[in-house]
Amino acid sequence: MPLSCMPRQQQTVTEVRLDNISKCVTITVNTLDVLVNTLKIHGLEAMVNTTQSLLKLVQTIKQDKNECAELMEQTHNILNAIIGVYVKSDTGIELPPSTLNEIANFTQTLHKIHTFIEAQQSGSKVKKFFRQGELNGLLKDCKTGLQEGIKSFQIKSSDIMFTAREMEEQAQIRYQEVLNIIETISSSDSASSISRMYSGSYASSNSISMLPAEPKIFHGRESELADILKHFEQSTPRIAILGAGGMGKTSLAQAVLHHEEIVTKYQGNQLFVACDTAASKVELAGLIGAHLGMKPGKDLTQAVLFRLSEGPPTLLILDNLETTWEPVESRKEVEEFLSLLTDIASLALMITMRGAERPSKVQWTRPFLPPLEPLAQEAARKVFIAIAEDRHPMEEINQVLHLTDNMPLSINLLAHAVDVEGTTAILSRWQREHTSVISEGCDRRSNLESSILLSLESPRIMSTPHSQELLSLLSILPDGLSDVELKQSKFAIQDILDCKRALLRTALAYVDDHKRLKALVPIREYMAKFQPPTDKMIGPLFKHFQELLQVYVTDQGKSSAALYVERLTSNYTNILNIIQNGLYLGHPDLADSISCTSHFIRFNANIGKYATPLVNKVLSLLPHSEDHRAKASFTVRLFSNRTYSIPHPQAMIAQTFEWLETLDDPDLETIFYTRLGNYYSMLDIPTA
Structure with missing residues (x-):
């Protein structure tokens, strides 16, 4: 009988089920692929590649088809939920470290599912490496990982789709939602910044060497x-x-x-x-x-x-x-x-x-440019009017300018306050609250502090009282904060973005070219002196950076690590200051701060930087701390750091072994021996 006349083999219910889920997973993985390639989310590449390979294996599977179909259906539900996380995120494509960690855990489960399904192929080489009991254990691990994924991404039973039509319709909807996101991003000026952020080249000239904008208001210079x-x-x-x-x-x-x-x-x-x-x-x-x-x-x-x-x-x-x-x-x-x-x-x-002193050892071009002085009165007036307009009585404008001593920053702050409240209200408040400043004719620094204080007491700030707490936090954050960090740090302030807007409106803060909220240096110094941030404000940001460093260290060597490099790099000095805040005896987060220092040392080594101030601070605390695990973990990490010269290494080695003896942690002790071997090999120093 000719082949064309032979009856086609009837598909079983399970095979139809596998075909249907394969079609749905194909649409879903294509949607993920769009996210990876268009928005440069490289941390999803492993998930996409593994799922695409799974689809090929399912086509030729010979055994345990029911189990495989169930695994694929649950996999589809989780993949769909992950896309939903990106679609619904109010911080764009930047997800919290905890969510990124959950995605990484699910990717590991995907690898296990891939191994199990590959073992079901006819004549599979993989299966030869497993006993039947081991395969059963692997299947159990797959199911456990999937259940953890369903729990992590909060997939309710009502959200789980059972029919092929439901799954295919939802996959098509998700695909269109992702296209809408891309269209929105592509039509805004954030498209290029997103591309740079996830390009994996955080030190490229295209991303870091962007020139600042030309000053929009420039008078008197x-x-x-x-x-x-x-x-x-x-x-x-x-x-x-x-x-x-x-x-x-x-x-x-x-x-x-x-x-x-x-x-x-x-x-x-x-x-x-x-x-x-x-x-x-x-x-x-x-x-x-x-x-x-x-x-x-x-x-x-x-x-x-x-x-x-x-x-x-x-x-x-x-x-x-x-x-x-x-x-x-x-x-x-x-x-x-x-x-x-x-x-x-x-x-x-x-x-x-x-200041007024030039660095020595340089032949500065003569004649020297003298230190900048306050603006001339006419120039100061032009700056003021450019901000607050000329609708106010000129006599009162001159009175306000007198309070600024014609310092550009003071003019900027008071002009923004006048723009909202008017010159009469500002002068009245100044007379009522700062009479001594005017009568005594204080110096520039005092005038600057008074200008900042006046802005802090403006109605816009007083109507959002937590904005002062945010400004106090910015005083120790030279790198500023992005909206992502403001939202993900879980501050005990519900209206955190309203606080940001209040600071921007009063010019107490600004948004730089990288869309990060910052405070000018004089304002940071003022707040750090008079209203330093409380542990209540610092704590949530410390936890956020702690999670980010932990996930970075955990994913070191994986493609997903690129997701965190830009976020850590853009917060480099912030992290340094936040960790230093917890490095003193009696601080409740001392052990965690020492642990964070260990992770930060590793990050520094990978990007070619140093964390010497932190290292020296921790070393001074180690003899006084009672947390032997934190101390031992820190010194173990220190001996793997090639950028730091360890003082008195022999004494530190002996001390570390004493701490390890109290822990009964063979794994950490083994790691220490390995690090010591590498340390002596690197220095070419004999051990005896």
Whole structure:
């Protein structure tokens, strides 16, 4: 009988069931694939690849088809729920660390399901490695993992779909929802930032070297701008912009950066490096290297110097360099690095620094630019009117400006307050609450503090009292906070985004080019001095960063680790400050802070940075802490860190073994022996 005339074999109910679920899973995994490839969510790649491989295996399965169909149906429900998490998220494609961890756990379950189903193939090589009892155990693990997934993603029994039509309809709906998300993101300016965030290249020149915007309001610095541009008539000037906090040093540097003469001269080869996070010469070189698109390394000093010397004519602006230069212990090496930079004939260098002293060892271009002073009265008036408009009586405008001492930051704060309340109300409040400040003619710092206090007491802030708590928290967060972090940190404040809006409206905070909420340096300093953040505010953010570091360490080496690198990097100094807050005897989170330090050391090593201040702080606490596990875990991690020179290593080794003896933890002890072997091998030091 010809093959074409042979009767087709009738499909069993189970085979039909497998075909139906395969069609639905195909649509769902295609939806996940769109998320991965369009929005660059690389942490889902393993899930997509494993599921696609599963679909191929199901087509040729020979045994336990009922079990396989059940596993695939539950897998589809969880995949569908994961897509729903992204669709319903109010923080875009950035999910909380706990949710990312649940996704990672489900991916591991998927691998087990893949192994089980592969073992059901005819003549499967995988099955040869399993006894029947082991296969039963593997199936049990698969079912347990699926149940945990159903619980983690809160899939109710009413949400579980049983018919093929229900599953296919829901899969199509999810696919359309994802397309809508992509369309929304693609039509906004966040599309490129999302792509950068998940590109896995957090140190690329495209992502980190974005130039700040040109100042929108710029009055009263025309003379200084002209003097600086005149210096650029020389081939490579070296210029220091100095002055008190809040004087507009950064705005002047940004005006130079965007001036048409500078743009024409350097043709895109301008670097604007914010130095707030650099605590040493090595970290400063690392920041510059990141802006140049270089990969992280232990010390990029020589690599940066070589890259700049071999490149085209370049303008390098180091903003807020006082952060790196002021500590006495790092000043000498920072000055030596600046001197080496100025040895590069094609490199123009401009720095902004608080104070009136220039770093030595650099031949600064003469004549020196004097420290910035308060604005002239007419310029101050122009700045004020640009913010608050000229609808107020000029006499009262002049009275308000008198209170600011014509300092740009003070003008900015009071002008925003006047814009809402009017000059009469502001002057009345000032007379009532700050008469002594006016009558005594206090200095600039006192005027600045009074301006900040006046903004803090404005009706917009008083109507959202928790906004002051948020501002106090920002005082120890130089990196600021994204909306994702504001929402996911679970602060005990229900109206956290209302607090953010209040701070923005009163100009007590601002949103930078990366959409992070920040406070200006003088305001941070004021709040840290007069209204420091409470543990009630710090605690939730500490827990958030703790989870993020834990998930990062757990997923180290996996593709999902790329999801956390950008989030940790963008919060680098924040994490440093938050951990330091808990590193003192008697703090309830001391043990967790030591544990976080261990994870942070690992993260630092992977990105080519140091955490020396944290390490030294923990080492000083170890003799006084009673938590032997935290102490032993910390020293075990320390001996695997190649970027830190351990003081008195033999004594620390002996002490660690004493702590380990009290724990009865063979696994941790084994890890320590391994780390010691690597440590001595790296140093080429004999153990005896």
